[in-house]
Amino acid sequence: MKKFLCLLLAIVMIVGMFSACGSEEEPTPTTAAAVAETNATPTSGDDGSGAVDYVNAPDLSGKTIKLMTTDTWVAGLTLSDVLPRFKQIEELTGCTIIWETVTSDYETVLATRLTGDPSECPDIVLLGNTDMNTISKYVEDGLLYDITKAYDVTPNIQKFWEEDRPDLKGTFTYTDGGIYNLLANVHDTVDGQAKGVALKGDNALWYRADIAQELGFETYPTTINEWYELLTAVHEAYPDMVPMHMWDWTGWESARVFTSAYGLHYNNECSTSFFYADENGIVQYEPALEASKEWLTEMNKWYEDGLIVVGDSEEQKIGAAANGTTFSGFYSGVTGMCEESLKEIDPDGYFLYAPMPTTEGYELTYMGRAAYGNSFGIINNGDEEQCRAALQFLDFAFFSDYGKYSEKLGVMGEGWSFGENGELVVDEAYVEALIKNEIVLQATGANIHFNGPTISSFEIDQEYSEIAKLIQEAMPDYEPVMSEEQEANWEEINAINTAAYCSYFPKFFMSAEDQDVINTLTADLTTFTDEMLEKYILGTADLANFQTEFVDVLYNNLNLQQILDIYQKYYNTYLENAS
Amino acid sequence: MKAIMKREKPKETRPMSPLRKGIRRDWQLILIGLPAVLCIFIFSYIPMGGVLYAFQDVSLRRTFWSNDWVGFKWFQQFFSSIYAGRVIKNTLILNFWMLLAGTTVEILLALTFNEVRNGKYKKFTQSCTYFPNFISTTVVVGMMINMLNPNTGVLSLLFQNVFGMEKIDLFAEPNAFRPMYVISAIWQGAGWGSIIYLGSINSIDQTLYEAAAIDGAGRLGRIRYITLPGMKSVIVICLIMHIGSMMSMGAGKILLMYSPSTYETADVISTFVYRQGLSSANYGYGAAVDLFNSACNLILLLVANWVAKKVSDVSMF
Structure with a gap:
């Protein structure tokens, strides 16, 4: 009996020791289609608004896009929260998204993952915090695809770099003239113009x-x-x-x-x-x-x-x-x-x-302030067509008008849509519900505070602020945090500080x-x-x-x-x- | 008749080799030791090949052999820093104090526990000294920050109001860093560290104590002439092992405790490399400094072992 126990113990210890060695944690591929059917949302075409033209979704039928990210999408939002939005993107573009999520120590896992065969790597990776040193290493190693090579199929990204944010284009242009990473979110203030982020938290x-x-x-x-x-x-x-x-x-x-x-x-x-x-x-x-x-x-x-x-x-x-x-x-x-x-x-x-x-x-x-948050990179896996498709996906999901609005307000058709002239039409009751947190984020993928690359057109923030103000005023039990004196004081201070901004x-x-x-x-x-x-x-x-x-x-x-x-x-x- | 025939023609058997004999006899012990040996082989010996990274410009995409060889570039980079001397000195001083104060307290604690006669009291106090070992370093440093806060800290207010000391921020005071580090480390680890010494005391033959008592030896006499000599080999081995890691000092706790105002005494090799490595993600640089540390540690260990052998006849090898 003693011998048997001894043998068993030794086997358990040896097996236990090896258990962590060879088993690369298989990511749990999830497709957005896994989201509950009750979340089905009509496209703008379905609701009869006739605004479908303004969506301008690229045709990615039959394409599979593999996307590697952290499971915490942005602060306060998990991947499952944003899945409804990506399900709609799948429907609009015809592509299938395969998610590969990492729960902890993302940068190390990513670095390890990228040492493998590029053809087995995901198409799109979240590069973590936009650290120029690390991105340089990836670029030097030929890991990342030059985004400028696909300008012809990514009009929104091109507009973002060339018209909206040439300063960021200047920053992210690599020494060889290419651009290898796309900002996933930015918190910044440029030359006195606050874009998409409240100044209150930063300089008072x-x-x-x-x-x-x-x-x-x-x-x-x-x-x-x-x-x-x-x-x-x-x-x-x-x-x-x-x-x-x-x-x-x-x-x-x-x-x-x-x-x-x-x-x-x-x-x-x-x-x-x-x-x-x-x-x-x-x-x-x-x-x-x-x-x-x-x-x-x-x-x-x-x-x-x-x-x-x-x-x-x-x-x-x-x-x-x-x-x-x-x-x-x-x-x-x-x-x-x-x-x-x-x-x-x-x-x-x-x-x-x-x-x-x-x-x-x-x-x-x-x-x-120019805090570059996460970046996306396209893995240069030798398949030019796949790289371009991945970029078209990002172009639509984050840089198009549809992408900008749906990032903040969730799936199109739930609480917002395009108007007859392509303008944003927001359902006040929906925003009110968001403010009061009555609609859980998972239902629509809305993230009203998200500062994505969409900051280039921050009218949506303005829109939100105006609506939020009206709703707050209409709510009898709403108690504002700041008194009138404090609100007035803050506006005054903010104006003084903002005027003193210089280029970053x-x-x-x-x-x-x-x-x-x-x-x-x-x-x-x-x-x-x-x-x-x-x-x-x-x-x-x-x-x-x-x-x-x-x-x-x-x-x-x-x-x-x-x-x-x-x-x-x-x-x-x-x-x-x-x- | 058949039996007689058998006796006349015995079957020829080859004598068993000592190795096979040993394996057959001690296979259970070997089996128990096997996981530990494998563990050391896999996680300590195989990665030793990685020291070559110290001479390479490491790239994630290239294989080990296709990385660019850069010779002693990373060593030169480390030693060309105006702070190289300071961080080496700080590492050695901090380790010296940890060795001196830490080991002394652990031995004293073990001796004290051994002298406690009340079983329940002994177990209770032992447990109390072991508990801090299970508190994370982050929590320990957090407790220190709160207790020593010059405005609100319990200890700071006690020093100011009871002992009339000046209001002082100890975390910004270079001279206070080493004592704070060592004292907190002793509080956290002395109880746990005393276990090995307590074990060595328990292995001392009890009849020696009885004989000494009959000969009129008091408590101190018994400690001096029986307990301490009985612990000698363990103390020397622990000492040699500690000296063998004099150039290593974990960065975690220091990173939590130090600030630019205390770099003068608190910046050690690991924190310096952390700051430099973090900005450049330079694996080669980190490997080079680690290799340098390991080489120094090996030399120190060999010297300590040689001295111990000469002085006390106790050595690791």
């Missing part, structure tokens, strides 16, 4: 208006000096209150929001990126400029005077705003998140927003040699900069030696000029591509 300082008024500050501060006076007064009157919560575990980064007061270009997309192009198109490294010293001097003064707090996590900051222990901060949507809790502790307490501060002698500049600094595709140099040199440059900036703010390094201890080291020991020259070269190319 908030403060306790009730306390400010109590201390005699009737209106919001607009300059660095006014902020200093206000925070000092708060610190004196309420020593236990945190005057400004601005730091988190990423160190000094939050303090960078004040660089905009010194004419420096705070990069809202990436607070750790210091490169930007000035008004003359010259690439600069922000920390090495004299204005940085002024900003650091001010921040150090604030820190020494106990006006800013170091070392609190995001949760702690929100918690402090909600329980009334902090006076001000730089954080999105504090009104919505904390107002209610604050009222329970202090019924008179309320928040207002203030614009990014300025300072004498400098013009306020605030770099636009793009990301670049580089040659392998240049990328190598950048990777090697920027590692030390970033470490040194991070360390020194924090030391200057905390006062552990002397700002009197800013030039010799910091700027000179950047140029003499860390090859800053070489890095700037490389960035300049690619920025010039970007401008050419984008023009």
Whole structure:
């Protein structure tokens, strides 16, 4: 018996050990047709509206498109949520979609998958976060298909690159002139024009208006000096209150929001990126400029005077705003998140927003945001016809008018359709139901907040906002989060901030040699900069030696000029591509 | 008659080789050990071929042999960094403190448990020291951040209000990083780490203690002359193994704990490589630094083993 048990145990252990080795997790191919029949939706042609012409679906009859994605389609939406929409796309185009979904560690699974035979790879892959380095590697390895080769069958994509977003075309044009990835979603603001994303979350300082008024500050501060006076007064009157919560575990980064007061270009997309192009198109490294010293001097003064707090996590900051222990901060949507809790502790307490501060002698500049979300790539599997079909599918699903509307409002015919002249016609009751979450997303695949590439025509957001406003007004039990004063305040602040936007600094595709140099040199440059900036703010390094201890080291020991020259070269190319 | 004939002509059998004999005799033990041997072979020996990536420009689409060979490029890249010396120094210092403080506390804990006579109390306290080992590092660091928050942290407020200390953010203080790292690691792992020492104590012959008691040895005497010498071989082996990983330091906990203001003392090889590797997805670079670490670890292990052999006659090989 003992021998038998011993043998059994050993066999189980050995088999168990191998169980994870050879069994590549077979994706569970799902076709959109698997969606419940009750979700069947008429095409616009079926509902007799006669608007079917505006759909312009390509004929992909008999084609099978294999699509590899994460199972979380975009934030807050799973693949099953969007399946109804893709079922309709299948019906309209005649193609069959085979889904290959990955539940975790998507980038690693994708990289492993792409090492195999290209003919066995999916036709379309979600490239994960649009990281230029990774995409470069895929392109260099010949994995991705050049999208520009199929311009003749992808009019909407062509329009997107050439007319709507030449800036993005400039960014994503590879060094060989091809374009190899298609943005799946973008959150950005370009040259002061907000497109598809609310600015509220990104660029506002908030403060306790009730306390400010109590201390005699009737209106919001607009300059660095006014902020200093206000925070000092708060610190004196309420020593236990945190005057400004601005730091988190990423160190000094939050303090960078004040660089905009010194004419420096705070990069809202990436607070750790210091490169930007000035008004003359010259690439600069922000920390090495004299204005940085002024900003650091001010921040150090604030820190020494106990006006800013170091070392609190995001949760702690929100918690402090909600329980009334902090006076001000730089954080999105504090009104919505904390107002209610604050009222329970202090019924008179309320928040207002203030614009990014300025300072004498400098013009306020605030770099636009260009957060590239996921990208799609077409696998170059040697089958030209299949690659073109895959691109036609993406062109229709995401870049056509139908794609743009259905991304947000779900299947056509449920709550929206094309009007007689091709305009969007929305059923108010349907949008109301969406707002009140009465129609579950799975039923129609609607994702009203989706910021897909469709941001190029953000009229749908406007449409939604207008309708939402009307519905909210008509709902007797609806309690708006913001009071009228706060709404008016926000609109005012938003206008000031938006006017200060300047062009964002793009990301670049580089040659392998240049990328190598950048990777090697920027590692030390970033470490040194991070360390020194924090030391200057905390006062552990002397700002009197800013030039010799910091700027000179950047140029003499860390090859800053070489890095700037490389960035300049690619920025010039970007401008050419984008023009 | 037939029986007699058989005895006269015995069947010739070849003598069994010692190997076959051993297999026949110990096949159950061999079978039990087989999964572990296979595991080490598959997951530790076969991947060793991957060290060659340290000399290649790794590409996902190319095969292992068709990658471009780049010689010592990645090693040069690592050592050309102005921070190479600092991260190596920090790794060694942090490991030294972990070795010194960690091992000492584990041994002391094992000795203490061994001296507890009340069985229930002993089991309870042992369990209490083992529990932190099952808390994830992320949670432990989260607890530290909350407890040491200069404005709201329980410990910070205690230090300020009871001991009159200045309000200080320990997570932004370079000099506080190492003690915080080591103390939290001891809290989390000392109980679990003491098990091996406790095991070695349990294997000591009890009659030795009885004889020592008759000879008048007190508790400390018994620990000094019986327990510690009895644990010597395990302590030395653990020490050698720990020294053999002096150049390795996991990045996870440090990444959660450090910030630019503490890079000075907290940035170690693994975090440095993480920052650099993440920006460039450079597998060759990571492999090169790992190879360098492993080579240093091997040398340290051989030296430690040689010294241990000379000094105490106990060694791994």
